[in-house]
Amino acid sequence: MEDKELLLKIRNQETRSYGFNLLVRAYQQRVYWHVRKMVIDHDDADDLTQEVFIKVHKNIESFREDSQLFTWIYRIATNECLTFLNKKRRRFFLPLEDVSKELSNKLDTSPDISGEDIQKKLQKALLRLPDKQRLVFNMKYFDELQYEAISEITGTSVGALKASFHHAVKKIEDYLTA
Amino acid sequence: MKKLEDIPKKNIFEVPDGYFEKLPGIIQSRVAKPEPIRLWVTSLKYALPVLAIMAVGVFWFSGQTEKSFDEQLAGIQTEQLIAYLNDADLQIDDLSETVSWDEIDLIELEDKVFSTFEITGDELDLLLDEFKETDNF
Numbered sequence: 001m002e003d004k005e006l007l008l009k010i011r012n013q014e015t016r017s018y019g020f021n022l023l024v025r026a027y028q029q030r031v032y033w034h035v036r037k038m039v040i041d042h043d044d045a046d047d048l049t050q051e052v053f054i055k056v057h058k059n060i061e062s063f064r065e066d067s068q069l070f071t072w073i074y075r076i077a078t079n080e081c082l083t084f085l086n087k088k089r090r091r092f093f094l095p096l097e098d099v100s101k102e103l104s105n106k107l108d109t110s111p112d113i114s115g116e117d118i119q120k121k122l123q124k125a126l127l128r129l130p131d132k133q134r135l136v137f138n139m140k141y142f143d144e145l146q147y148e149a150i151s152e153i154t155g156t157s158v159g160a161l162k163a164s165f166h167h168a169v170k171k172i173e174d175y176l177t178a
Numbered sequence: 179m180k181k182l183e184d185i186p187k188k189n190i191f192e193v194p195d196g197y198f199e200k201l202p203g204i205i206q207s208r209v210a211k212p213e214p215i216r217l218w219v220t221s222l223k224y225a226l227p228v229l230a231i232m233a234v235g236v237f238w239f240s241g242q243t244e245k246s247f248d249e250q251l252a253g254i255q256t257e258q259l260i261a262y263l264n265d266a267d268l269q270i271d272d273l274s275e276t277v278s279w280d281e282i283d284l285i286e287l288e289d290k291v292f293s294t295f296e297i298t299g300d301e302l303d304l305l306l307d308e309f310k311e312t313d314n315f
Contacts (some may be wrong), residue, residue: 010236020209021206029198032198033191050208112193116188118185119186119190148213173182
């Protein structure tokens with residue numbers, strides 16, 4: 001179903017609930033995987049995904065269709081991830097490296113993470129990047145989004161995003177080689 | 179050097195079985211539920227002013243009892259005292275009963291009275307004449 005149809009259903013009081021259910025079904029996986037790659041842990045990703053859709057539900061009336069629905073939802077998800085990681089750091093007075101270490105340990109110990117060693121190593125390399133750079137890398141490399149879409153989501157210029165992605169790739173390859 | 183493109187792109191994360199089938203229902207039930215009213219916020223909204231008033235009251239009244247009689251008296255304006263004494267039906271005898279004068283007090287009082295007293299001989303004669311006249315009544 002097209003986004004326009006979804007929005008029409010959500011904005012109609014009689015079909016609102018049905019329309020929102022369709023929206024969740026359409027976007028839940030993209031949101032979940034976007035969040036999961038940032039927070040690593042399934043339970044955290046589950047909580048955040050739910051929060052994202054609750055915010056979508058609360059604010060859908062203010063969505064002006066200047067951007068695509070999915071970039072708007074991605075933006076909410078991105079903000080939720082960054083807020084969550086910042087809170088985690090503040091709550092335990094942890095520096096960046098310690099949160100990265102904690103998430104890195106989860107990569108080794110969580111039962112719901114599989115994959116070959118090299119793929120885990122790639123994830124560990126990603127965890128060494130600043131949160132925003134990791135987000136950009138994930139959206140470009142794994143989600144294969146266009147720079148223009150990432151620019152809408154993050155509010156960063158395309159040029160800056162290209163530079164950020166280039167630096168991220170460089171750091172990752174350095175880590176993988178070491 | 180290891181290149182990124184050499185690594186097969188694969189999602190290594192997994193979810194519990196049936197997770198994505200259940201998630202829409204969970205979200206739907208959460209949005210259908212009214213937001214829980216945060217009771218402590220409501221309670222605090224009413225309790226804080228009461229606590230503030232109580233704190234001010236305790237401070238105020240405890241401060242009052244600690245003040246000595248002289249300090250309290252010093253806090254009263256002279257005009258208010260004069261007004262009170264004028265209004266109160268007090269006789270000189272009542273006052274003299276409550277106040278004990280020693281000799282030094284009386285000498286000081288006399289000095290104060292006479293120090294403000296500047297009267298010429300003529301004025302004194304006039305005053306005495308008036309006194310005699312009123313004394314006739």
